Amino acid sequence: MAPPRYRGAFNNGFQLCVGIGVLSANLINYGTEKIKGGWGWRISLAMAAVPASMLTIGAIFMPETPNSIMQHTNDHDQTKQMLRKIRGTSDVEAELQDLIEASKASSSIKHPFKNLLKEKYRPQLVMAVAYPCSNNSPESM
Template identity: 60%
Template sequence: MLIGGTVFIAVSVFGGAASNVPMLLINRILLGIGLGFTNQSIPLYLSEMEPPRYRGAINNGFELCISLGILFANILNYFVIKITAGWGWRISLSMAALPAAFLTIGAIFLPEMPSFIIQCDGNTDKARILL
């Protein structure tokens, strides 16, 4: 999650500062990598940390948040396209740094997954407490 969030922040900054089409293409490829990291790691983390009876609801909540993010991004795009100076697309690309910053800062404070603790330390008691 930290890697994905950090890549996402960096790509958002560089996307808003792009000066030509190849820079935008590279930006979109790196954005896909950041999104791939986060869309893979967050549901995995949620599934392992939640009690079994809540896993479906929590993961559906994640999908709902992704869908709401897409909706808000499209609403933002609708309004910034009307900027007559022609730099509205920079706002659109740069605003992706806001949710990425929340993700990255929040991931710093999350506890390790029990399987990670068992793999690194072999401390099953600490992993059982986390569960």
């Protein structure tokens, strides 16, 4: 839903927040592991449930994106109304046309997962599956 000129910043901000979240989780786990009586993991898990609950509740109130409206209903008027609402302007024709063209292009692809098995994509597919399975721990080197 971000305007095209800000999408990169939003994506980088998301990655920064994920990194901060991982650091925070590790610091919390480090601090709670010293709690006696087996309560450390419970406190750590409860603390992780707080932001997860906030995100879940917040997601319920998020509006549909123009992309999802176009993909699921193909309703140009509803998509145009949502674009006007989130952009704050009535001049959304160019972006609406981009969405229409992208929707047509994506719906023209038949069996997208079957396409992954084609020979020209095989090296990428093998690497995408094999790399996470490899053992890259320092102990094994």
